[in-house]
Amino acid sequence: MLDVDAVHVHHGAIAALRGVSLNVREGEVLSIIGSNGAGKSTLLKAIAGLLPLSGGSIRYCGEALHDQPPHLRVRRGIALVPEGRGLFASLSVADNLRLGAYSRHNAAAVASDLEQVLSLLPRLRERLTQSAGTLSGGEQQMLAIGRALLARPRLLLLDEPSMGLAPRLVDDIFASIAEIARNGVSIVLVEQNARRAMSLSMRTCVLASGEVAMQGDSAQLRDDPAVAAAYLGGL
Numbered sequence: 001m002l003d004v005d006a007v008h009v010h011h012g013a014i015a016a017l018r019g020v021s022l023n024v025r026e027g028e029v030l031s032i033i034g035s036n037g038a039g040k041s042t043l044l045k046a047i048a049g050l051l052p053l054s055g056g057s058i059r060y061c062g063e064a065l066h067d068q069p070p071h072l073r074v075r076r077g078i079a080l081v082p083e084g085r086g087l088f089a090s091l092s093v094a095d096n097l098r099l100g101a102y103s104r105h106n107a108a109a110v111a112s113d114l115e116q117v118l119s120l121l122p123r124l125r126e127r128l129t130q131s132a133g134t135l136s137g138g139e140q141q142m143l144a145i146g147r148a149l150l151a152r153p154r155l156l157l158l159d160e161p162s163m164g165l166a167p168r169l170v171d172d173i174f175a176s177i178a179e180i181a182r183n184g185v186s187i188v189l190v191e192q193n194a195r196r197a198m199s200l201s202m203r204t205c206v207l208a209s210g211e212v213a214m215q216g217d218s219a220q221l222r223d224d225p226a227v228a229a230a231y232l233g234g235l
């Protein structure tokens, strides 16, 4: 579904991605793990079209993406839930959700998807009129995911969804992600919580200093002593 081929991305003079190649298959969850500054967020932003490539290519469903602006990528089914969530704090939960569907014109389909999102993330239903800025961290993360789902993605890019959340909320978020994956949405999951991410995903890609250090079956990588020592706090 997604082919990232020898991608380079620079932030000014800093080479944040240096020849990264990976792919995401239809319906799978791919975890991206790696230390701070490895290039994980940069990779998601490049896929979403928020950062230009300085080399390589990204293909989605067989077509090159690199000339397409972010809003066209959203229309084609790619949705990003950014680190820090990017919510509109003074707008209500309902309005933030509606913004996720801004490019869609079939009101009945949007209403039915909204109902589905509220069933998946029931805490949001109780808080529809509350302003997003007054939600707890976990609820804000759920809102950010719900808003992305209203774009009806086929490929969901999640940047550190468990960041800053209490353990119980981390459980809730991971359960919601697993449910989204069961509904057939492909997911690229960037996570510091590598162990949890790897137990949810079939495959994992390890980034280090802007390059793919390892990639493969999540269960096998989890048992690899080098991965365990570097990213999982030992076995």
Ligand SMILES: Nc1ncnc2c1ncn2[C@@H]1O[C@H](COP(=O)(O)OP(=O)(O)OP(=O)(O)O)[C@@H](O)[C@H]1O
Binding pocket: 011, 012, 014, 015, 016, 034, 035, 036, 037, 038, 039, 040, 041, 042, 043
């Ligand atoms: N806007 C920017 N301007 C300059 N350098 C940047 C910018 N954004 C990222 N970088 C640099 O690019 C590299 C990759 O950053 P990136 O945020 O992609 O890493 P990451 O793996 O997501 O890290 P973290 O886990 O800390 O979020 C880092 O060296 C970072 O300092």
